[in-house]
Amino acid sequence: MFFTTPSKLRAHGMLGMNRRNVAYISRYNNRRFYPLVDNKLKTKLVAEKARAATPRLLAVVEQQHQVNRLQQVLELYSEFVIKPAQGSQGKGILVITGRDGDHYLKPSGERVSPAEISRHASNILSGLYSLGGKPDVAMVESLVHFDHVFDEFSHEGVPDIRVIIFKGFPVMAMMRCSTKASDGKANLHQGAVGVGIDLASGKALHAVQHDRPVSHHPDTGAHFATLQVPHWDRILPLAASSYEMTGLGYIGADIVLDVHQGPMILELNARPGLAVQIANGTGLLPRLRAIEALSHPDMEVAERVTWAVEQFGERPAG
C-alpha cells in the first residue's frame, strides 16, 4: 500500500502538520517571542543571561564602520565562526580554524585574507544571507570543537541533537547525521540520517534516511545501535531551560557537543518539523497530551526532565 490510513496514524499518535500549526504552534507560541529564536544574536543574549551553555560571543558587527575594527578583535583569536544573526540553513557561516601569518585558515586548509573576512562581514550586514534580504548583523562566535564520538556517524558535516520541548518538558529527541547524499548538511529531506534518541539513556533507538529505516550509516558503515550520546544527563536540562529563556511553548532546541565544554545550545526553532517522529518510530501526540493533562505543570527544569524521562524514556528490557 502506498498510503496508510488516518486511523492508523492516529493509533500511533502521529502529529500532523495541520494539528501542529493549529493546536500547538499557534496556541503555545506567542508571536511576540519569535524574534528571540529567529535572531541568533537575541537567542544567544537570552541564553547567556540564563547562563545556558552556548558558543561564546566574541564580537558583533552591526554597522559598516565596525567592520574595519573587526580585524583588531580577531587578532586575539585563531579560531572562530562568523555567521549572520538571521541566516537560515547554514548560509553565510564562515568557519576559521587556524592562522597562517596574516591569513586565516578554513577547515579545508584554504587560506582566507583579512580583506575577505571583512567583505564577508559586510555582505552579512547588507543582508546577503538573511531571508528576504533584510539588513542583518554579523556575529563572531567561538568555534565549537565537535565531540569525536560522532565522527563515525557523520560525513563531513556537523552532527546535532534536536530536542522537542513542550511547555518546558523534553518530549522527544533525535540526532541528525549528515551523509554524502545530504552534502554534509544535517538536513533530513536532503538525505541526512535521523536517529531517534532515547530520552532516558541517550542511546539510539531507531534510524531513518529519507523516511525509511536504516541500521548503518550509509557512508561510514557505523552501526547506529552502538550510538550513545555522551553527557546525556546535561543535554536535557539545557534544552528544557530554553522554555524559560524564550517563553515559547513548543520549540525545537538544537544542541551540539563541544569536546571541552560539553553540550551547548546552537539554535532554537519555533517551528520544528515532524521528522523527529519518524526518526523515533513513534508519534508525538500522546506525549504532548500527557503534558497538557498535567495538573501541576509549573515545575523546575530538573523536575520536568525527571518527569519526562520517567514518562517517555524507554525502559531496559527485563
Place this chain on the structure above:
Amino acid sequence: MNARAQVYLLAMICIVIGLGLTIYKRIELGFPLLPGEQRPVWTVEAKVTFDAEDKPVKVSLALPNTGPGDIILSQDFTSPGYGFGWDGQGAERRAEWARREASGPQSIFYRLQLFHAAKNPAPPTSEAPEPPTAPEMDASTRTAINAVIDLVKERSSDNKTFTNELVRLINNPGSGMNLSSLLNAPHDSTIDKKVYLMLRVLATAGVPSRIVRGIKLEDGRRRVPLSELVEIHDGKHWVLFNPTTGETGHPENFLLWQRGGVSLLDVEGGSNSRVTFSIIENIRPAKAIAIAQGREQQATLVDFSIYSLPIEIQNTFKHILLVPIGALVVVLLRILVGIKTSGTFMPILIALALIQTTLFTGLAIFLIIVSIGLWIRSYLSNLNLLLVARISAVVIVVILLMAAMSILSNKLGLTQALTVTFFPMIILAWTIERMSILWEEDGPKEVVMQGGGSLLVAVIAYLAMTNRLVEHLTFNFPELLLVLLGIILLVGQYTGYRLSELRRFQPMVEGR
C-alpha cells in the same frame, strides 16, 4: 466563547447568508443557477388597420394588463406619420396615436417584448363587487333568458357551478332549450355572440361578471384576434371561464390584455378598424431577463450589484471574482493534500495568466521564462549583489525575455505566444529568485518538487476557474463568496492529517 466555536459560528453565518441570498435570487428574482439557461421571450405585435376618411385620426388601443409573472422587456409604439401619447388611468393603460390627416388604408403597430412566467399566480382574493343590474331587453328575450337562468340555477349551487352549467348549455343547444334565437339575436359586433349571451345571462342572474380579452402565446401565429374569456366573481376571487370549453382558471401561456367591457380599440376618423396580433417566440438568456426583471421590481440585490457597474468594470470583476476560487483550490491542496508550492498564492496568479494565454501556451511560456531566468539568475548570484538589486535585475531580464518571445513568435507567425504579456512579471521574477535560492540551499530536486507543485496547483486552479458553471456562479451570485469564506474558515480549523502525510508516515506505521 473559544476560538473554535467562534470559527464554527462565523462560518455557519457566512454559509447561511450566502446560500440564503443565492436561493432568494434564484426563486424570487429568477436568476438561473446554470449557465446558458434559456427562457422564452414573446414578441407580440398588435396591428391596427382601418380606412382613414380624410379627417383627423385618433387611435386608442388598450395595452396589455400584465400580471405579476410578466415582465415587459421592451415596447415599441412607432408608426410613421403618427404622433404618440399615453392615456393611462390606473391599471388601465392605453396607447394613443394621432394624425392631422390621413386617407386610405392605415396600419399602426404596437410591438411588445415580454417574458411570461410559466406559472400564473393564483388570483388574489377580492371583495365581491356590487351585484350587476339586469341589462335592458325586450320582453321575449327576457322570458327566454329567465328560462335559461331557471334551468341553470336548478343544476347549480353557486356562482361558479352556475357559470359552468351555463357554458355547457350554451355550447350544447340541443339540450331542450332553444338557445339559437338568443344566440342569433342582434348583439355587439365586437364581442363573440356566445360571450355576449353569457354576459347578459350572468348579469340578469345577478352574478358579477366581466369580459376578459387576452392572447394565447403560441410561436409563429399571425393575425390572430384576441380571445375572449369571461370572468365571474365567486364571492372570494375572480375566476376565469373559457366560454367554449368551460375550463376555469388562467389558461397556460395566456397573456391577459384587457379586463372589463371597455373597448379594446377606438378609432376616430376611420372605419373598418380591426386589430390583429402576431406572436413570435424567441429564446433569450435567462440572466438578461432576470436582470431586467430585477430592475423592474427595483430589487436591491440587482440594483446594488455588479450589473449596475459599467460593462468594462464588470469584465474586470468577472476575473476578480474568480480569485477566491483559486484561493479555495490552494487552501484545499495545501491543507488537505499537502502539496508544496513556492509562495502561497503564486499558483493563483499563474492560473490567472493561464486564463488569458490558454493552458498549454501558458505552461510552455512559463517553463521557458523560468528556466532561462534561473540560468541567468545563477550567473547573477556569482556577482554577490544585494537582494533588491538582484531581483530588479531579474525583473528586467524577465521583461527582455517576454519582449524577445513576443517579437520572435510574431515573426514566426505564432500569435499565441504574444499572450506572454499576461504573465505578471514581478511574480515571475520573485518565483525565479525563490527557486534559485531553493536550488542553492536544497538542491534541484526541491526546485522541481515545489515548482511542479506550484504548476500542478495552478493547473487545477485554472481548470476550476475556467469551468463555465463556476464562472457563471461567481459572477452572477457573488454572495456565494460568503459560502466560500465559510468553507475556508472551516478548512482553516482542520487539524487532521494531510494526504501527503499518509504517504510520508506510511513506512513508519506499516513498514516495520
